[in-house]
Amino acid sequence: xAEPLITLESLRYEAGERTLIHDVSLRLDAGRRTVVLGPNxxxxxxxxxxxxxxxxxxxxxIVWNGGGARPPQAMVFQRPVMLRRSVLDNVSYALYLAGVxxxxxxxxxxxxxxxxxxxxxxxxxARVLSGGEQQRVALARAWALRPRVLFLDEPTASLDPxxxxxxxxxxxxxxxxxxxxxMVTHHLGQARRLADDIVFVDAGRITEHTPVADxxxxxxxxxxGHYLRGELSxx
Amino acid sequence: MDLIRRSFIAxxxxxxxxxxxxxxxxADRFITVSSTTSTEQSGLFKHLLPVFQARTGIExxxxxxxxGQALDMARRGDxxxxxxxxxxxxxxxxxxxxxxxxxxxMYNDFILVGPKSDPAKVAGGKDITEALKAVQTxxxxxxxxxxKSGTHAAELRLWKAAGIDxxxxxxxxxxxxxxxxxxxxxxxASMNAYILADRGTWLSFKNRADLxxxxxxxxxxxxxxxxxxxxxxxxxxxxxxxxxxxxxWVVSAEGQKAIAxxxxxxxxxxxxxxxx
Amino acid sequence: xxxxxxxxxxAGQLIAEADGKLxxxxxxxxxxxxTAVFLAACLGLPIGAAVAVGRFPGRKPLTVILNGMMGLxxxxxxxxxxxxxxxxxxxxxxxxxxTPTAMVIAQVVxxxxxxxxxxxxxxxxxxxxxxxxxxxxGASTPRAALxxxxxxxxxxxxxxxxxxxxxxxxxxxxxxxxxxxxxxxRVMTTSIALETSKGDLPxxxxxxxxxxxxxxILNALAHALREWAARRHG
Numbered sequence: 115x116a117e118p119l120i121t122l123e124s125l126r127y128e129a130g131e132r133t134l135i136h137d138v139s140l141r142l143d144a145g146r147r148t149v150v151l152g153p154n155x156x157x158x159x160x161x162x163x164x165x166x167x168x169x170x171x172x173x174x175x176i177v178w179n180g181g182g183a184r185p186p187q188a189m190v191f192q193r194p195v196m197l198r199r200s201v202l203d204n205v206s207y208a209l210y211l212a213g214v215x216x217x218x219x220x221x222x223x224x225x226x227x228x229x230x231x232x233x234x235x236x237x238x239x240a241r242v243l244s245g246g247e248q249q250r251v252a253l254a255r256a257w258a259l260r261p262r263v264l265f266l267d268e269p270t271a272s273l274d275p276x277x278x279x280x281x282x283x284x285x286x287x288x289x290x291x292x293x294x295x296x297m298v299t300h301h302l303g304q305a306r307r308l309a310d311d312i313v314f315v316d317a318g319r320i321t322e323h324t325p326v327a328d329x330x331x332x333x334x335x336x337x338x339g340h341y342l343r344g345e346l347s348x349x
Numbered sequence: 350m351d352l353i354r355r356s357f358i359a360x361x362x363x364x365x366x367x368x369x370x371x372x373x374x375x376a377d378r379f380i381t382v383s384s385t386t387s388t389e390q391s392g393l394f395k396h397l398l399p400v401f402q403a404r405t406g407i408e409x410x411x412x413x414x415x416x417g418q419a420l421d422m423a424r425r426g427d428x429x430x431x432x433x434x435x436x437x438x439x440x441x442x443x444x445x446x447x448x449x450x451x452x453x454x455m456y457n458d459f460i461l462v463g464p465k466s467d468p469a470k471v472a473g474g475k476d477i478t479e480a481l482k483a484v485q486t487x488x489x490x491x492x493x494x495x496x497k498s499g500t501h502a503a504e505l506r507l508w509k510a511a512g513i514d515x516x517x518x519x520x521x522x523x524x525x526x527x528x529x530x531x532x533x534x535x536x537x538a539s540m541n542a543y544i545l546a547d548r549g550t551w552l553s554f555k556n557r558a559d560l561x562x563x564x565x566x567x568x569x570x571x572x573x574x575x576x577x578x579x580x581x582x583x584x585x586x587x588x589x590x591x592x593x594x595x596x597x598w599v600v601s602a603e604g605q606k607a608i609a610x611x612x613x614x615x616x617x618x619x620x621x622x623x624x625x
Numbered sequence: 626x627x628x629x630x631x632x633x634x635x636a637g638q639l640i641a642e643a644d645g646k647l648x649x650x651x652x653x654x655x656x657x658x659x660t661a662v663f664l665a666a667c668l669g670l671p672i673g674a675a676v677a678v679g680r681f682p683g684r685k686p687l688t689v690i691l692n693g694m695m696g697l698x699x700x701x702x703x704x705x706x707x708x709x710x711x712x713x714x715x716x717x718x719x720x721x722x723x724t725p726t727a728m729v730i731a732q733v734v735x736x737x738x739x740x741x742x743x744x745x746x747x748x749x750x751x752x753x754x755x756x757x758x759x760x761x762x763g764a765s766t767p768r769a770a771l772x773x774x775x776x777x778x779x780x781x782x783x784x785x786x787x788x789x790x791x792x793x794x795x796x797x798x799x800x801x802x803x804x805x806x807x808x809x810x811r812v813m814t815t816s817i818a819l820e821t822s823k824g825d826l827p828x829x830x831x832x833x834x835x836x837x838x839x840x841x842i843l844n845a846l847a848h849a850l851r852e853w854a855a856r857r858h859g
Contacts, residue, residue: 168757188761195758198776198858207772211762239858259762380803381723390823395807412723412804426712427722531822538824556824584712586720 116143118180119263119294120165122206125174127157127164134160137320142311144179144213144262146294147285149282149305149326152315153341156299159267161315165296166265182306186212188256189265192272194248196240203230204240226258230284246277253284257291264288266297270304282308302345314338327346352556379408380591383420383428385499386529387457388574389413391549396611401598407591415498415529419575423447423577426584429514429592432599434547434574435499448577454599455608456573460551461564462534463489463543469507471543477567478511485513488522490542494533495525503572504545510569534560547572549618574619599623632830639831642790651839654812657725657799658792661732662740665792666785668733669740673784674770676741677748691745694738699731706731710802723804728812731798736788743784748773779851786847793840813839 117158119142127135132349134157147161150158163169165176166189178184188208197204205223214222227233230250235243249269256264266285269279278301285308289295299305305312305326312329314322321335334337354483366420388394389411398409414422416433420442423431431448433439442448461480463471469487471480484491494501510554515523517559524542537544538558551562564570576596581587598604605621612618637649672702676687708714708723710730721727751773759769796814803810805819813836820829 163757166761167761189757191758195755197772198778208762211768241858317733373677386822390819410723410804410806410809412806425714426717529822531824535821535824550823554824556826586718 116145118142119144119146119178119185121177121180122165123175123177125161125164125176126172127160127169128172133166134318135171138282138318138320139174140313140323142294142296144294144314147289147308147310148297148313149311150296150298150313150315151300151305151338151341152303156315157318158315162265162267162296162298174305185262186259187263187265187268188259188261190252190256190269194245194252196243196248196251198241199239200237201240201243202227202236204251205255205258207238207257207280222258226254229287230254230257244277246273246280249273249277249281250284253281253288257288257293260338261293263294263296264297268298268300270299270301284301291341302330302342314341316341357486366475367380378591379404379410380429380434380588380595381410381412381427382430383412383414383418383422383593384432385416385419385434386413387434387500387532387550388432390531391547391553392613393549393608393611393619397599397604397607400607401595401604404598404603405591405594407594409595415494415496415500416502417497417499420447423579426579426586428579428589430576430595431557432574432576433499434572435502437574438499438502438517438579439575442577447580449575449580450534450566452596452600452623453576454574454576454623455605455621457548457619458565458572459500459545459570459572460548460552460562461543462537462546462560463563464541465559465561467563469543472561472563477507477564477569480564481508481511481513484543485511485518485522486522488520490522490523490524490540492526492533492537492540492542492544494530494545495527496529498529499572500530500545500547507545507569552613552616552618573622628826628830631827632834635831636834639835644686647835649808650811650813650816651835653725654793654814654836655812655839657812658732658789661729661736661792662785662789664729665733665737665740665788669737669784669788670731670744670774670781671743671770672737672741673746674748674774677745678752678766678770678773680766688742688745691738691742694743696736697738697798699735700801702733702735703801706734706798707801713811722802723806723810725803725810727802728799728810731802732792732795735795735798736792739791740784740788743787744774744777744781747777747780747784751777779855782847782851786844789843790840793836793843 122138122140124137124139125135126133126137138161150162152158160169163221165172197207202223205226206219207252209219209222218314224233224236227236230253232250232254235247240248270281273281282304285295297308309326312324312326313320316337321337322333324334330340333342390413394411402408412422414427416435416438419431419433420438422428424447439451443451461471461477463469469484469489471483474480476493493504524536524540526536528536531554533544534546534550534554535556538556538560541559576599578589578592578596579587581589600623605623608619608621609617669711670779676684676691706727707722709716710719710727711717748770755773759772759774764772794814796818799812799817800815805815805816813832817829817832
């Protein structure tokens with residue numbers, strides 16, 4: 115049986131009067147690429163932020179590795195946040211925060227930029243790069259941390275098809291490096307290409323968690339079926 | 350991280366520079382004199398102090414305020430010597446124990462300044478109380494310092510001498526400005542108002558517009574200046590020796606001559622009258 | 626000839642002559658205000674960033690107080706500092722009254738809230754964009770505040786310049802704590818006030834033109850520096 119990466123036990127999240135996540139339980143296995151699908155406002159991003167620890171659950175708990183320490187992890191957002199400094203310094207900054215000794219930072223940052231093909235841009239100011247280039251820097255910055263799990267929140271939503279393809283390629287490279295992937299997307303084609311498993315969220319509840327082929331062939335939950343028919347009718 | 354470190358180094362360097370840059374200090378040996386706007390703005394000190402400094406090596410730092418404020422500043426111990434012109438207030442200052450001894454230095458005189466059109470018909474008069482009565486009767490605009498200065502105190506004494514109860518007759522014609530001699534003259538110039546001024550400030554005042562001297566020469570317009578050393582028993586940090594040196598010099602033959610020598614357009618502003 | 630034309634000519638003449646006295650007054654103005662701005666920035670920027678990023682009780686009232694303190698009347702600050710530094714006041718023994726140092730203190734009190742309030746706004750706006758990313762990377766709150774200060778440095782320069790403008794142009798506070806002593810604490814603004822008192826309006830206005838020119842030149846330099854840096858760093 116596969117190693118558990120993260121287990122959510124009756125996770126609940128309330129914001130003011132509204133309950134955004136209703137007692138969700140979920141287990142994701144290590145080494146899988148999981149795509150979270152669902153309609154707008156279903157709670158996908160909230161769920162991912164809970165897992166990453168950006169927000170605290172109102173109730174329930176999160177267990178890592180079946181009871182171990184929280185593994186190194188990183189998150190890439192829809193709009194990359196670039197600090198006003200060079201590409202290399204953006205990556206080094208993340209390493210600094212992660213406690214990497216000063217002597218190693220530069221070499222590690224240069225190595226990761228090399229692997230994502232951004233070496234020529236290493237000394238350019240990150241803010242003046244194109245959206246696609248910035249998102250690749252964000253991925254490099256995340257990868258430099260050697261995460262066990264990488265969270266991605268609609269990483270290609272603001273990008274053109276060429277840049278999206280490059281980002282997808284990098285996500286696959288990072289996954290093949292042994293990193294688990296949890297990604298929110300609205301792009302069904304992308305989900306089909308990247309996912310091993312699909313988690314479907316609707317109105318703050320998980321309605322199904324199935325392998326990607328099964329999901330697209332015959333979604334188990336009514337909400338997912340409805341969503342798929344709706345989305346596909348537009349494509 | 351280099352960037353933050355670089356910013357820090359630049360900041361620290363700037364800090365060191367800013368703090369290390371010493372403020373240009375003219376002399377280590379100085380006294381602080383609280384005095385009146387009339388002596389400062391008439392240019393008397395500019396004429397007097399370099400002579401004194403050349404003679405003794407003591408720099409005199411003058412803070413020019415109204416007489417009332419100048420005495421208050423000395424009461425708090427922020428001056429070594431006061432050089433003002435309100436005998437009654439000065440004597441009170443001594444009586445309270447803040448001053449050592451009052452010595453008379455010089456006098457000039459107050460003048461009544463007013464518009465050339467002279468709506469109160471007082472021009473050329475020699476009796477200041479008659480002139481003030483006429484101004485009040487005509488309800489002609491009058492600007493008062495209203496700042497507890499020596500000139501303000503003199504003005505209030507003169508109204509009283511004229512038998513006018515200001516509080517009872519004050520109206521739109523009487524403008525209480527709460528300002529120094531210069532600003533009050535600026536106000537009078539723009540309003541074509543009458544104003545009691547000291548001759549020194551008037552002679553050096555440039556923005557006269559239509560104003561001119563209308564009444565002068567009444568002996569009640571006499572304006573006596575006194576100098577007092579702040580009592581070191583009240584304020585131990587007072588620079589007793591240097592302060593006394595300044596007082597001794599202004600009442601000496603040399604100091605008195607220097608005061609007499611100060612002229613604007615050939616006109617003498619202050620008349621030395623220190624007790625021999 | 627109107628007073629204003631005359632003032633322009635006087636100003637030109639004063640600048641052309643570069644009179645030693647004028648230069649020392651201008652020099653003292655700049656020295657006092659630049660020192661004050663530097664110290665106020667050292668205090669105001671961290672305060673602004675801390676209020677923007679920190680999560681502590683009383684943060685909202687503090688924001689309101691900071692914003693309100695931007696409008697503190699210089700005369701009131703002058704009086705306050707005067708009473709503190711007066712021989713009869715708590716800091717009297719230092720003998721700082723009527724010195725340039727006293728003027729620096731008054732200006733620091735005057736402009737620290739300005740720099741803090743403006744930088745709080747700038748850093749808070751940036752924090753909205755950066756918060757999730759910085760927290761995802763594991764930045765502590767103080768570290769995040771420092772990172773934001775560095776990252777918004779071009780915008781923050783405007784806040785610092787606003788403080789400098791206020792410091793150089795201020796007269797009420799420095800008049801009271803400096804005493805406008807000739808050759809010791811006489812700066813541009815107190816000279817202007819003095820010449821106005823003496824009724825020499827053309828000279829006063831001429832000095833005013835020179836003061837405005839200096840402020841404009843400082844701002845132009847800062848703007849050019851900022852543009853150059855922004856082009857380099859994006």
